[in-house]
Amino acid sequence: MRRRDFIRYTAVGLGALSLAPSLSLAGAGRKRVVVIGGGYGGLTAARYLKRLNPAIEVVLIERNEKFISCPISNWVLVDKWPMANISFSYDSLAGQGVKVVRDEIIGLDAIAGYVQGKAGRYAYDRLIVSPGIDFRDELIEGYDQRAKDAFPHAWHAGPQTLQLQQQLADLPAGGTVMMTVPASPYRCPPGPYERASLIADYLKKNKPGARLIVVDPHPRIASKTGLFQSAWDDYYQDVIDYRTEQTVVGVDVDKNSIRTQTDEINADVINLIPGQKAAELAFTLGLVPEGELWAPVKAQTLESTMIPGVYVIGDATDTRTSGPMPKSGYVANSMGKVVAAAIVADLAGKKTPIPWFANTCYSMVSMTEAIYITGVYYYDPVLDTTITVNEGTRVSGGRSALYGRYAEDWGPAIWSDMLGA
Numbered sequence: 001m002r003r004r005d006f007i008r009y010t011a012v013g014l015g016a017l018s019l020a021p022s023l024s025l026a027g028a029g030r031k032r033v034v035v036i037g038g039g040y041g042g043l044t045a046a047r048y049l050k051r052l053n054p055a056i057e058v059v060l061i062e063r064n065e066k067f068i069s070c071p072i073s074n075w076v077l078v079d080k081w082p083m084a085n086i087s088f089s090y091d092s093l094a095g096q097g098v099k100v101v102r103d104e105i106i107g108l109d110a111i112a113g114y115v116q117g118k119a120g121r122y123a124y125d126r127l128i129v130s131p132g133i134d135f136r137d138e139l140i141e142g143y144d145q146r147a148k149d150a151f152p153h154a155w156h157a158g159p160q161t162l163q164l165q166q167q168l169a170d171l172p173a174g175g176t177v178m179m180t181v182p183a184s185p186y187r188c189p190p191g192p193y194e195r196a197s198l199i200a201d202y203l204k205k206n207k208p209g210a211r212l213i214v215v216d217p218h219p220r221i222a223s224k225t226g227l228f229q230s231a232w233d234d235y236y237q238d239v240i241d242y243r244t245e246q247t248v249v250g251v252d253v254d255k256n257s258i259r260t261q262t263d264e265i266n267a268d269v270i271n272l273i274p275g276q277k278a279a280e281l282a283f284t285l286g287l288v289p290e291g292e293l294w295a296p297v298k299a300q301t302l303e304s305t306m307i308p309g310v311y312v313i314g315d316a317t318d319t320r321t322s323g324p325m326p327k328s329g330y331v332a333n334s335m336g337k338v339v340a341a342a343i344v345a346d347l348a349g350k351k352t353p354i355p356w357f358a359n360t361c362y363s364m365v366s367m368t369e370a371i372y373i374t375g376v377y378y379y380d381p382v383l384d385t386t387i388t389v390n391e392g393t394r395v396s397g398g399r400s401a402l403y404g405r406y407a408e409d410w411g412p413a414i415w416s417d418m419l420g421a
Contacts, residue, residue, distance in 0.1 A: 038062030044336025323386025
């Protein structure tokens, strides 16, 4: 093994070796799969591994106390749903035979076959990493901790969701809200535009004379373009000030402003969503090549191309290798099932299944009306790549309250699939 590979495969470092191991190798003949990350991808993978082969020991490691859904968190901002509706414990998984451990992973030794956490060491036969995303703070001048505290992104559901909710509630009549759209690729392509729609509806009904400035680096709405634009034209012409091809390059907390390449814009409330990359853990574990932002994987199995026996799923994957799927919760859920099936087959010495992936995404354009898009994707073994199945792509013909009710059903259905509760 070349020296650089040895370093990459043993990313724990010597400092972690003094920590006491918390899980040694599984018993003779029993295989253990460790899953890092209790989000859409990791939860699905853990549950389906146990469903497909109950004999496998499945360990889910998550640093947070509970799962809070990023999809639908936009609804919390405008008081459509309370935070309690999108927050769940991991107890139901434990009841299905998955060992749930609360810890933060800090390293990997792929040669010895374990990951290192702050609280202990976890041996594995196969490893699934579902770390999510982090932000490219370095692209914005002045975006220090003070700015992050003042201008919440609320792109990780949790405390910042409630902070931004309170900022909107405290906005005076006639006030100004500004939100930014990150450059592609980013988590949940329609998410910023749904957020803009809901905030605009909220302002129109609760804050007379208020307006919303949307700063977007794209030349047009980047997802569900015509559907969002139609809703904005019909409902929010007097509320939304939409500014295209504007990239945030700096912030000033004292002035309550952001700076683009051409303008400085002030607002009472600023929701700054920076550009994105794979979560820092993916870099720490050596799953992202030098100079890149996302983790490459093998298209059929989602096994890392960097480290054998390690699989990467969810938003952190590089779509140039995983396939043309959006970075969405539904796709992460689909990836979790695919990788579970691939690992179960691998451990049993059987042929790897040919995977299919799916996406279903609803977006609210008002408090009651929604639009949707669906996608189906297929791994082509001849091309060794995942392709879009054109017949599976559907876009709603318009917006409707019926689709809004479907959107309200979407969350509980997928959460039940992930958690079994």
